[in-house]
Amino acid sequence: MNEFKKTPTIQDVARVAQVSSATVSRALTSPERVSEATRERITEAVLATGYTVNQMARSLRLRAAKTILIAIPNIGNPFYSTILDAVVQDAAERGYGVLVANRLGGDPTRGLKDYFYSNRADGLLLFDASLDLEALQDLPLVRGNRPLVLSCDDIPDAPLDMVMTDNREAVETAVQHLIGLGHTKIGTVRSRTTPNVPSERHAGFELAMQRAGLPIRQEWVWQGDHAIAGGIAAAESWLALDERPTALFCGNDETAIGFISRLRRAGVECPRDVSVIGFDDIAVAEHLSPALTTMRQPRHQMGKVATALLLDILEGPAGERPPIRHVLKSELVIRTSTSAPPA
Secondary structure (H helix, E strand, O other): OOOOOOOOOOOHHHHHOOHHHHHHHHHHHHHHOOOOOHHHHHHHHHHHEEEEEEHHHHHHHOOOOEEEEEOOOOOOOHHHHHHHHHHHHHHHHOOOOEEEOOOOOOHHHHHHHHHHHHHOOOEEEEEOOOOOOOOOOOOEOOOOOOOOOOOOOOOOOOEEEEEOHHHHHHHHHHHHHHHHHHOOOEEEEEEEOOOOOOOHHHHHHHHHHHHHHOOOOOHHHOOOOOOHHHHHHHHHHHOOOOOOOEEEEEEHHHHHHHHHHHHHHOOOOOOOEEEEEEEEOOHHHHHOOOEEEEEEEHHHHHHHHHHHHHHHHHOOOOOOOOEEEEOOOOOOOOOOOOOOOOO
């Protein structure tokens, strides 16, 4: 229970954190100037006193930073470049700047909240659902609304505004394409998963296989990491098998690229020996040899819709409302990495 009956002040925070008022001020305005241990004590103190929830929320209402924060797991992944371009462009048109947080070290949720405690950001676009979402539930509210939009991953029943693609339905379409070519021995390299949240893409794979009456063999299911390295590791396992699947669904394009490249070094050709389909349709996919068959996510639209939703929250009417969920459609793009199975 909050022990402070009067409106909490920065002096209250300093007393609880056992630091000076000047140190608290620095931590809230320029957190990089304060050690991590001290910043953690101050963060705990502002939460304990209620200073963050009350005073900082009031500050955000009266003196907005006109800046939004986008958090992504890997800025080097080409999947995010189109999304980021759409976010920056649409935010600028509405008078907002954009800060980018790229897989923060230490406690990433605490790092993200520092942007809000120091009034450097008004809202958060979160493209990394592997973070501790519950820890972000206490962000300072804006007129009663949480200034947070989650995109890319679907987390069922989460009380959050979300923009996502139809992952399960899209993967069903991808696997049905392989089945339609005549493949009955189909494996998969799974995407990186979020703790305690089922993978919608893998659920789509399982559903498509079950509907076709095809077995899901666990030795043909590999865990990827959304990177080329995961595809290379899966290819090495594929090469070691006595009986191999003739087609593979990869949870993203980079994984598919790693898989195909490793097999080629071993003299195995795609699609002559194995068909491969990816997910995302990153820019390089159509320029590979073979050109990659994949599911195209509407990345530009994802960035635009997520940005509009967040800015509408920041500028919209006060009051509680049910979470908004936008589900966007993916598209099958057939190229030359898939064909009928070898005779």
